[in-house]
Amino acid sequence: MSAPVKVAVVGASGYSGAELLRLLLRHPNVELVAVTSRSLAGKALSKEFPRFRGVGVADSLTFTAPDAAALKAAGAEIAFLAVPHGVAAEYAKPLLELGLKVIDLSADFRLRSPALYEEFYGHAHPAPELLDEAVYALPEVRAEQIKTARLIACPGCYPTSILLPLIPLLKAGLLADTPLAVASMSGASGAGRKESIPLLFCEVQNSVRSYSVPVHRHLSEIGQELALAAGREVKLSFVPHLMPTHSGICTTTFAQLKTGVTLEQISAALHSAYDKAPFVRLLGVNQSPDTKNVTGTNFVDIGWSYDARAGQLILMSTEDNIGKGASGQAVQNMNLICGFEATAGLLNI
Numbered sequence: 001m002s003a004p005v006k007v008a009v010v011g012a013s014g015y016s017g018a019e020l021l022r023l024l025l026r027h028p029n030v031e032l033v034a035v036t037s038r039s040l041a042g043k044a045l046s047k048e049f050p051r052f053r054g055v056g057v058a059d060s061l062t063f064t065a066p067d068a069a070a071l072k073a074a075g076a077e078i079a080f081l082a083v084p085h086g087v088a089a090e091y092a093k094p095l096l097e098l099g100l101k102v103i104d105l106s107a108d109f110r111l112r113s114p115a116l117y118e119e120f121y122g123h124a125h126p127a128p129e130l131l132d133e134a135v136y137a138l139p140e141v142r143a144e145q146i147k148t149a150r151l152i153a154c155p156g157c158y159p160t161s162i163l164l165p166l167i168p169l170l171k172a173g174l175l176a177d178t179p180l181a182v183a184s185m186s187g188a189s190g191a192g193r194k195e196s197i198p199l200l201f202c203e204v205q206n207s208v209r210s211y212s213v214p215v216h217r218h219l220s221e222i223g224q225e226l227a228l229a230a231g232r233e234v235k236l237s238f239v240p241h242l243m244p245t246h247s248g249i250c251t252t253t254f255a256q257l258k259t260g261v262t263l264e265q266i267s268a269a270l271h272s273a274y275d276k277a278p279f280v281r282l283l284g285v286n287q288s289p290d291t292k293n294v295t296g297t298n299f300v301d302i303g304w305s306y307d308a309r310a311g312q313l314i315l316m317s318t319e320d321n322i323g324k325g326a327s328g329q330a331v332q333n334m335n336l337i338c339g340f341e342a343t344a345g346l347l348n349i
């Protein structure tokens with residue numbers, strides 16, 4: 001067996017960072033060499049996350065302050081960036097210059113257009129010169145480009161659940177050119193591990209609420225990727241909701257079929273796209289996916305239905321926001337870059 005790849009996690013104290021640690025500590029082809037956090041620098045990893053005690057190298061790792069040169073000196077070949085957008089680009093630049101590959105979980109390299117980034121993120125792009133080479137890394141859609149990339153932009157959590165059912169249908173030209181409507185619900189870990197009154201247990205429990213209407217920043221990347229799939233602009237409304245769970249995303253999308261298109265054609269397009277995709281589970285017609293079946297995994301479960309009375313196609317998908325929606329997908333991308341088994345380290349259920 002070849003030597004394991006040496007990896008570092010920047011932002012290892014956050015929710016997606018900790019999920020990366022969980023996956024990487026048990027990955028058969030990976031050696032975790034550095035974990036960073038500004039606030040926890042100097043603290044032992046297994047003191048902050050006792051669940052990792054005794055697992056792999058966890059007991060010998062201590063958080064360090066994030067510094068590109070130090071990660072290089074630790075031997076890292078790949079750096080995962082699990083830090084906020086706006087910040088990630090600042091780390092990506094020196095890491096790439098030092099010869100590391102970068103797998104970014106933030107939104108910094110997802111959009112092709114710096115102007116679109118500025119419109120949706122409220123500040124100028126910190127490293128527009130890197131946008132051309134970054135790959136929007138949905139492994140089921142862009143595997144060949146991911147394999148040779150040195151800068152990976154992992155898709156957002158909501159977008160992953162929305163794009164996977166829609167892309168094959170748009171590519172096959174099965175959907176009418178009418179606006180799509182999308183409603184998604186996310187567990188609270190989607191908002192990150194930060195102090196915030198609206199995210200306190202007592203504020204979140206027994207409550208489901210929509211937010212960021214009418215424009216959530218994920219509309220930018222969803223629109224970009226749907227347009228690439230359809231070869232035309234695709235209009236959509238998107239309403240996210242916060243639900244009182246730790247994690248999980250449940251998405252429902254309403255679309256209209258082109259005249260004459262049947263549900264059998266929808267099923268065929270989805271099966272043709274995903275029958276060989278190890279992390280997309282097609283549940284079938286009138287089958288509702290459930291977040292509890294994907295929590296802690298890298299799976300996306302997809303069901304679909306047709307409401308003949310309203311003339312609406314209904315696409316239903318579930319995933320774990322920090323699994324397939326973030327850290328699982330990031331590891332799936334690493335597996336592609338490194339030529340590992342597609343499922344290496346990811347077949348936890």
Ligand SMILES: NC(=O)C1=CN([C@@H]2O[C@H](COP(=O)(O)OP(=O)(O)OC[C@H]3O[C@@H](n4cnc5c(N)ncnc54)[C@H](OP(=O)(O)O)[C@@H]3O)[C@@H](O)[C@H]2O)C=CC1
Pocket residue numbers: 010011012013014015016017036037038039040066081082083084085087105106107155156157189190191192193194321322325326
């Ligand atoms: N949570 C989720 O479901 C998903 C998250 N993402 C993306 O992943 C990234 C991380 O998200 P999440 O894990 O939720 O965030 P958290 O708030 O839970 O964690 C953020 C991490 O980044 C570190 N950090 C914060 N500011 C800086 C800074 N200026 N420089 C260096 N490190 C910093 C924090 O540690 P410290 O402050 O100690 O340095 C912490 O380790 C974000 O870009 C997010 O949008 C993507 C998909 C889903």
Ligand SMILES: CC(=O)N[C@@H](CCC(=O)OP(=O)(O)O)C(=O)O
Pocket residue numbers: 105106107155156157158186187188189190191192218240242
């Ligand atoms: C519940 C919740 O608050 N979710 C977050 C999802 C953010 C996220 O993870 O954003 P990226 O995927 O772009 O990195 C939000 O809506 O802002």
